[in-house]
Structure formats: C-alpha cells, structure tokens
Amino acid sequence: MKIIKSAAFLLSLSLLVPSAADRGSVYNWYFKAGEDGGRPMVFGGSTMPDKYGTIYLGNPDDKVIYLTFDAGYGCESLDNILETLKEEDVKASFFILPALVKYALPTVKRMEEDGHLIANHTYSHKNLSRVTDIEELKKELTDLEDYCRAEAGIEIAKFVRPPEGAFTEQTLAFCRELGYTPVFWSFAYADWDERKQPDPESAKQKILKNAHNGEVMLLHPNSRTNAAILGDVIKELKNRGYSFKTLDGFDKAAMSTELYEKLNGKGLLYSGNAEKEDCIALTFDDGPHAKLTDEILGILDGYGAKATFFMIGENVEQNPEVARRVLAAGHEVGNHTYSHRKASSMSVPELESEIKKAEDVFLRELNYRPKLFRPPAGDIDEAGMEAAAALGFTGVLWRVDTRDWAHPSVQQIVNTVKRGVKGGDIVLFHDYISGESPTPQALRELLPYLTERYKLVTVSELIS
Numbered sequence: 001m002k003i004i005k006s007a008a009f010l011l012s013l014s015l016l017v018p019s020a021a022d023r024g025s026v027y028n029w030y031f032k033a034g035e036d037g038g039r040p041m042v043f044g045g046s047t048m049p050d051k052y053g054t055i056y057l058g059n060p061d062d063k064v065i066y067l068t069f070d071a072g073y074g075c076e077s078l079d080n081i082l083e084t085l086k087e088e089d090v091k092a093s094f095f096i097l098p099a100l101v102k103y104a105l106p107t108v109k110r111m112e113e114d115g116h117l118i119a120n121h122t123y124s125h126k127n128l129s130r131v132t133d134i135e136e137l138k139k140e141l142t143d144l145e146d147y148c149r150a151e152a153g154i155e156i157a158k159f160v161r162p163p164e165g166a167f168t169e170q171t172l173a174f175c176r177e178l179g180y181t182p183v184f185w186s187f188a189y190a191d192w193d194e195r196k197q198p199d200p201e202s203a204k205q206k207i208l209k210n211a212h213n214g215e216v217m218l219l220h221p222n223s224r225t226n227a228a229i230l231g232d233v234i235k236e237l238k239n240r241g242y243s244f245k246t247l248d249g250f251d252k253a254a255m256s257t258e259l260y261e262k263l264n265g266k267g268l269l270y271s272g273n274a275e276k277e278d279c280i281a282l283t284f285d286d287g288p289h290a291k292l293t294d295e296i297l298g299i300l301d302g303y304g305a306k307a308t309f310f311m312i313g314e315n316v317e318q319n320p321e322v323a324r325r326v327l328a329a330g331h332e333v334g335n336h337t338y339s340h341r342k343a344s345s346m347s348v349p350e351l352e353s354e355i356k357k358a359e360d361v362f363l364r365e366l367n368y369r370p371k372l373f374r375p376p377a378g379d380i381d382e383a384g385m386e387a388a389a390a391l392g393f394t395g396v397l398w399r400v401d402t403r404d405w406a407h408p409s410v411q412q413i414v415n416t417v418k419r420g421v422k423g424g425d426i427v428l429f430h431d432y433i434s435g436e437s438p439t440p441q442a443l444r445e446l447l448p449y450l451t452e453r454y455k456l457v458t459v460s461e462l463i464s
Contacts, residue, residue: 026129029056029165029184039212042186049182052172053406055159055250056184058214061257063241065211066250067092068185069221070121070161074104077227082107084227086114088234090244094221095121095161095183098147105152112154117246117412119159120144120180129166134174141180155409159183159247179407179435183247187211188218197225204229208236214252248412249420251401259382260397268385269395270426270463277423280454281462282307283398285336285374286405286432288315288322293431295440297329303447305456307331310374310396313338313358315432320365327368332458334372335359335393343380348387351380355391372396372459396459398428404439405430413442418449426459 032041042057043049049056058064071078071094085092094111096118101108111118122128123143131137141160148156160180162171167182175182187210191198198206203225207217219226234244263269272281282300287293287309300307309326311333316323326333338357346354355373362368373393375384385395400420402413421427429439450456 024132024168024170026166026168029162029167031186031188033187033210034212039214040186040210043184048169049172049184052176052182053403054172054182054184055247055252056216057186057252058216059251060213062251063213063243064215064245064251065237065242066214066216066247067244068095068161068183068216068218068247069093070095070218071100071221072097072121072125073099073222074107075222077224078104078107078221080227081221081230082110082114082116084231084234085116088231088238090234091115091117091246092244093117093119093157093159093183093247095119095159096144096148096156097121097125098123098144101148101151108148108152108154112152117157117159117248118148118154119157119161119183119247121161122163123147125163127164127166128162128171129168131171131174134177137171137174138178141178155411157248157409157412158407177434181247181403181406181408183216185216185218187215191223191226192220194222194224197223200225200229204233207233211237211240211242248403248408248416250403255378255380255397263382263385263395267394268389269397270459271397272399272425273463274424276457276462278455279423279457279462280421280450281426281457281459282429283310283334283374283396283426283459284308284429284431285310286315286340286430287311288319288326289432290319290322292433292437292440293319293322293326296429296431296443297325297331299440299443299447300331300456301329303451303456305447305451306458306461307456308334308372308396308459309431310334310336310372311358311362312336312340312432313361314340316358316361316365323366327366332372332460333362333366333368333370334374334396334459335362335370336374337376340376342377343375343384348383351384352387352391355388355393359391394463396426396463399425400427402427402429402439402442404437404442405433407433407435407438410438410441410445413438414445417442417446421450423454424462426462 034040122140158180161183337354373388374396378397
C-alpha cells in the first residue's frame with residue numbers, strides 16, 4: 001500500500017509556492033525537517049492552505065502531537081498498533097479506505113470502540129489533484145461515508161487526507177465548500193513499503209529526533225517497524241512532556257503565547273479567566289443568521305444559559321430583528337467587524353474603519369454599543385489590538401474551539417468540548433454556517449452536561 005509518493009518528502013524548496021491567482025497548479029505536500037529538533041518548514045512556509053482551514057501543524061506553544069495513520073487494509077501490524085494505543089491510553093486519527101471496512105470490519109469497529117477518530121481517505125484513493133469537478137470530489141467523499149454507515153454502522157469524521165499528498169488550491173477550496181477539513185502532516189517517513197521496512201532502531205530515532213510541538217505525525221499501520229517501535233516511541237514522547245490528541249481537538253494558535261500573555265497582562269485581550277472555576281462562557285461567531293441564531297436562542301433559553309454573540313455588521317443589517325432578540329433574551333453582543341476581514345489583511349486604519357462601521361450598525365439597528373471585540377479567526381497583532389482598545393473595546397479569543405464551521409459530526413463537537421473544557425474557559429461556536437449546521441444538536445447534548453458542572457455566563461461576566 002503505497003499511500004504517499006516519495007515526492008511528498010522532498011526536502012528541497014524547489015517546488016513553487018502556490019499563488020492565489022493559479023488555483024490549478026498541482027502540488028505534492030512536503031516538509032523540511034527543523035534543525036536540532038526544531039519545528040519543520042512545511043510546504044515551503046506558504047500559508048495558502050490556511051485559507052481553507054487546512055490542518056498540518058498545530059500550536060507551537062503546546063507539547064501536543066496529533067498521531068495519524070493512513071489505513072488502507074487490515075493486517076496484523078494494524079491490530080498490534082491498536083493494542084499498543086490501548087495499552088498507552090493514546091487516541092489517534094485513522095484515515096481509512098473502503099477495503100478496510102470490507103475485509104477487516106472488526107478492526108474498524110474496534111477503532112471506534114477504543115475512541116479513535118475515523119476519517120476520510122476517499123473511496124477509491126484517487127489523486128485529488130486531477131479532480132476538477134466538485135461533484136466528483138463530493139462523490140469520492142460521500143461514497144466512503146455511505147459505505148461506512150451501511151456496512152459498519154459508523155459515522156466517519158469530516159476530515160480528509162488527499163491520497164499521495166497531491167492537491168491543487170481548487171482541491172482545498174472544494175473541501176472547504178463541502179464542509180471537510182483537509183489534513184496533511186508535519187512529519188512522515190518512508191514506512192509504507194512492506195518489502196523495504198526501515199530498521200526499527202533507526203526509525204525510532206528518526207521519529208524522536210523530529211518530534212515537535214503541534215506535530216501532525218503520519219505513520220502507516222501496515223508497517224511492521226511501526227508496530228514494533230510504537231510503544232517505545234509513545235513512552236519516550238510522554239517522558240519528554242508530550243501529550244496526544246485526535247484531530248477534532250486540533251489547535252492552531254492564532255497568536256503566540258508570548259504575545260497573548262503580553263496583551264492579557266495589559267488587560268487588552270482575554271481567552272478566559274482561571275479564577276472563575278465555576279463558570280464558562282459560550283460564544284457564537286458570524287451571525288446573526290435568519291434561522292440558526294433563533295434555534296440556538298431557544299436551546300439556550302431551555303437551560304437558562306447566557307452567551308455572547310460576536311456579530312458581523314453586514315449580517316446585523318440583513319437580520320436586525322434576530323439581533324434584537326439576542327439582546328432581549330439577556331445575551332451579550334460583541335463586535336466581529338463589519339465584513340469579517342482578517343486583521344492581517346488590513347492596515348490599522350482599515351481595521352479601525354471595519355470596527356467603527358460595525359459599531360455604527362449596532363447603534364443604528366440595536367441602539368447598543370458592544371464593549372467586546374473578537375478579531376475574525378483570532379488573527380490580530382499587537383498594533384491592531386491596541387487600536388481596538390483605543391476605540392474602547394476589550395479583545396476576546398477562546399480556549400476551546402469546536403470547529404463547528406467545518407461541519408464535524410455532532411459527536412465530534414461533543415467530544416471536543418467535554419475533553420477540552422475547564423472552569424473559566426471561553427468556548428467558540430458559530431451561529432452562521434453554510435449548509436446544515438451540527439451546532440444546535442451538539443448544544444442539545446452538551447448543555448445538560450455543562451449546566452451540571454458550570455454556570456454559563458456572558459464573556460463580560462466571566463472576565464470581570
């Protein structure tokens with residue numbers, strides 16, 4: 001099972017970095033190992049994949065490793081790997097093909113029972129860079145989903161790893177439009193060829209040497225070498241202080257911990273309040289939406305829960321009555337800019353204009369002036385945050401990101417919150433999502449759990 005071509009591991013930077021103007025250029029994912037155990041340079045340092053929510057390298061400040069496997073078929077090595085993961089109490093993410101379900105159904109069911117995340121490696125292992133029609137890509141993804149549902153009774157997560165690491169920018173755009181999160185990696189090695197298995201000790205040292213914060217590690221579970229060394233690798237990484245998460249708990253910091261702590265120390269920016277151990281704040285971005293916001297309001301009201309809605313000025317103009325109902329229900333409204341432009345794409349004066357234009361809408365339509373500001377995608381630098389503060393706003397980020405905008409399953413959202421939340425946290429949801437949103441049903445399942453443990457308050461109450 002040769003899942004990844006050697007081109008994906010080119011350490012040369014000779015590949016062209018994609019331009020926004022050419023979404024048809026074909027790329028093979030690659031990385032350049034960091035020096036002295038540092039973080040690698042991935043995809044030549046290009047941030048183009050970030051526009052589509054692509055996962056490949058996590059928070060540089062968190063000693064977390066996202067262990068992922070591309071699993072095309074069942075074998076003894078895969079079973080041994082699952083046993084090792086269970087012994088070490090580590091959850092991983094498996095990108096599967098239909099053959100695994102067809103010929104190794106008990107193995108797939110064990111993955112689910114053991115709490116691993118099962119994700120999409122397409123139905124036919126097709127090179128997605130050659131797929132130029134969105135309906136063809138949709139069929140590749142949904143055919144596998146339907147097969148897993150019918151044959152195994154499982155719902156696979158809406159994460160997709162393009163076979164061979166081959167893609168175009170259009171591939172990523174299609175994935176985003178269809179509600180899937182593309183996933184690549186920041187470390188992998190030549191482990192897939194069963195006829196050329198690497199020496200176990202050399203392989204172990206290679207994996208450990210390249211360990212880094214936020215690593216998305218790709219291994220192939222048909223590898224006898226991986227099966228033999230995985231236990232030792234996990235133990236050593238734990239000894240070094242690393243923990244392991246599945247992709248539904250992925251965290252890619254919008255800013256460095258150093259900058260956040262600096263701004264937080266000045267009282268300009270908050271992601272929570274550890275002193276309020278009995279409270280959490282639920283937040284909803286990008287609304288108001290004509291239907292989804294009202295549905296969420298009804299669910300919150302059923303539990304007496306208060307929340308904070310960070311609204312986009314344009315959407316308030318389109319749905320002012322919905323925004324008024326948010327305030328009438330006792331919730332808080334925050335400024336999320338007028339048109340949802342990222343701060344990094346604007347000068348400080350442009351950012352100020354976006355904030356002020358949204359504020360004008362709130363005053364005109366709601367007779368209300370928000371005190372809180374959330375930069376779209378949490379993307380803002382020190383100058384931008386200081387400019388927002390000069391306008392009278394307190395910045396708000398989050399500590400738990402449900403990634404509900406990417407249409408994960410309801411259970412993924414529930415697991416993300418239950419595994420990640422603690423007292424004093426701010427949790428990020430969205431009340432404006434294209435297509436059918438999993439958020440309302442996730443809230444129905446989460447609120448009984450959360451209200452038994454915490455008081456659900458507005459952000460201003462939490463950080464006061």
